[in-house]
Amino acid sequence: MKYFKFLISLILTTGIFYGLNTKFGSIPPIGKFLNPYSGVWQNETDEIINGSISIPNLKETVTVHYDDQLIPHIFAQNEADLYKAQGYITAKHRLWQMEFQTYAAAGRLSEIIGEGALNYDRQERRRGMGYGAEQTLKDMLADPITGPLMQSFADGVNSYINSLSPNDYPVEYKLLDYAPEPWTTKKTANLLMYMTKMLAGGDDDLEYTNILRKFGQERFDILFPDYYPNNDPVIPTNTDWSFIDVPQTPQPNSQIVLDSISETIEKPHPDNGSNNWAVSPGKSYSGNAILANDPHLGLNLPSIWFVMQLATPEHNSFGATLPGALGVVSGFNQYCAWGETNATRDVIDWYKIEFNDDRTKYKHDGIWKDVTVRIEDIKIKGRENYKDSVLYTHHGPVTYDKNYLGDNAKAGYAMQWVGHMGGNNQLTLIKMNRGKNYNDYVDAIQHFMAPAQNFVFASTEGDIALWIQGKFPNKWKGQGRFLMDGSKSENDWQSYIPQPFNAHTKNPERGFVSSANQHPFDSLYPYYNYNDGYEGYRNRVINDFFRAKEKFTIQDFKDLHNNNYNLKAADILPFMLENMDINSLNTEEKEAYHILKSWKYNNDIDEIAPSLWSNWWSKLYRLTWDEFNIEDLALSWPFSRQTMHLYKTKGDDTFMDIIDTPEKETAKDLFLISFKDAVKSINEWKAKNGDYKWGDYQATYAGHLLQALPAFSRFNIPIGGGRSIVNATSENHGPSWRMIVEMTSPPTALGIYPGGQSGNPGSKYYDNYIDDWAAGKYNTLNFMQSANGDSSVISTQTLTPNE
């Protein structure tokens, strides 16, 4: 009996130890997690922002002032110390995020999350994310400026990581039960690659190939025309292109490969985009140029941006940084301001590859060339590694083959992507931070290869400019619209547009520059390009705004950032209401009809019409393109802008017919059917949730990076706007950083983003900007002019060299 009791108590004790020390699925090891001495309770605090810390190999003392927004103002004596301090300070506030993003970028999430992330990891490896990061890393390390500074940054991050005991790890490490690894220059390359994928990782070549095969060229051209009328491009029309003396690549007589592709890899969010603009001194209320930027990205917590001031005696910059990259990305210094929007261009093409029997060679112009094999060794938490051999040709990785989403033993599809071709985006950022004038800006941006960006610029000297900068293949007309035959060199990218011929404008006559992801230039620009999902509404609202009057104030800039005018609805809704047969409407439907009829097209939070419109439009769109609702065939649906154009011009086209019904529907019928459906659905929503005001219906949220864990996310953020609206806030996407800079000497600036400076969900600075951001308010950015700080300083930390 005694031994029995002993045994039972031993089993119970071991059992409870095991039970509380082990992670079960998504439940953290609960004893570890809740222990107040080392677990999550230790994170119930703000970061320490005072005192003195010694950092190995710092050359001189660095002063870090914090203002009441928890923005660090770093004053160093040289750039090596500056970027080391940037690494240290960023890690202090955002360590988990900056590391997690590099895992996601490199296809390494299975290491943290386990088998559930394996498909994602394989996809990212097949996309060549690791390969691409290695190419850019080579270029960045070879450069005498970026190489050593990236190492300084890494050292700074590591001196923070080394100062931590497991008790101090950010809460996400405790939740997932793992530890940070050392930071490397490679991780900075991974992060930049992550941005490249996010902003230049989309294309529809394979989907377009399927559409072409299914519907034929004539129908394809109706659905996806190269150019739309009324583009209002980024570079003003009538820009003189006569300085360009390298012609477009002539078109070979190449044949399109009409394969059928069932599934393709995941694409970035289609709403990733941005606004930026600047007015010249002549158009500014004060005679100083004014610049604004707001990048539209996923709304996440911790936010993608971390705001900092970075100063040495030689330069002093301020603005939004990407945790993990050096320097300010969207911001200003004493002389210039800059910001980016995405410059979409088709920089991914696909080639069909023909292999020999054992897949060691592939055919190119009748010669068998060697395949290189890259073994992707994917570590998985709690399981043995998964090894995936990815074949590489001179085009790039053979993403699809018999081992991945394909079934042809002797063929595959290789990806050609500027994202795989190196470049030194980091040098652009470092030079921009140092820049003093227009020439410095032009010199800085030339290193930026991908993702191509519309770099807006304004200076205290009064220049404004906008360059569309990236590495662009000089394509023949139609090249890469569809899958190409990879065995013929005539289909290869023949050359690149020489960098000085990238479209740009400096001090245009109209007195302003702007970009909103619309078509980059008019049809006279001498290189091939086609509509690749370009924005057609925000750009027109912005440009009309600046054409409407002579002078603009800071308040005008704020108003434009927060402009909720729905031009898309204004363009098509009156036509729909007019052409719909309203005789059969019941009382509820009539009421809805009148709500829409009296709408002034503003997507404000208290309006109900935008909810009705949004519901109706999504139903109408899906009903229209029922032809595209096919399983086992990868298809991209026509853009809504072209869809609307077709309603007006080809309302009785067979595309309008609903294939499942015996009747022959036209656009007018679709309007009515989807309208009735929408009224029913929105009234059901109303019965469940109350009045369908746009703010409630849209229900914008900022989700934590870990699959929007509700505990660490913010829901029902009261903000209006929507897709294709200047205030481009949608459900989980929107203006991720709003900045306005007036080019006084020194510049005066406002900025805010939907998050907070701290990455710790236990800090009051985790999400403290969100309400002001939603309300359209801004924080004044305290641009400190010396290491003495100013009255906004709440605390100061000194980083000192190791004794």
Add this chain to the structure above:
Amino acid sequence: MNKSIINFIITIILAFVFSLFLPWWSVMLAGFLSALFVPLKHSSVFFIPFLAIVIFWGIYAFTLSSGNDFILAKRIAVLLPLGGNPYVLILVTGIIGGIAAGLAAIFGKQCQLLLKK
């Protein structure tokens, strides 16, 4: 002094000392050792160290959290999920530590009985 009170105090003191350099199972070691040296009878074997650790962890968790307006505790109480109530989380924290310490104490008591003979 009553043996229970002695056990209670010793458990807390040991738990405090161990927790400075050992992981969460420091409370199990404390429960085990206090049972070994100050053995109790019947249900007290479990409940005294249990209560000691509920109070010890609970108070420390409360102190850490109240200094920060319970910001994180409220979030973790959504995560686990405990209805977002930080006090429930504090209680759960204490009970988890308490159960671990109590069971270790039962084991300690059994060891003590074996050693005695």
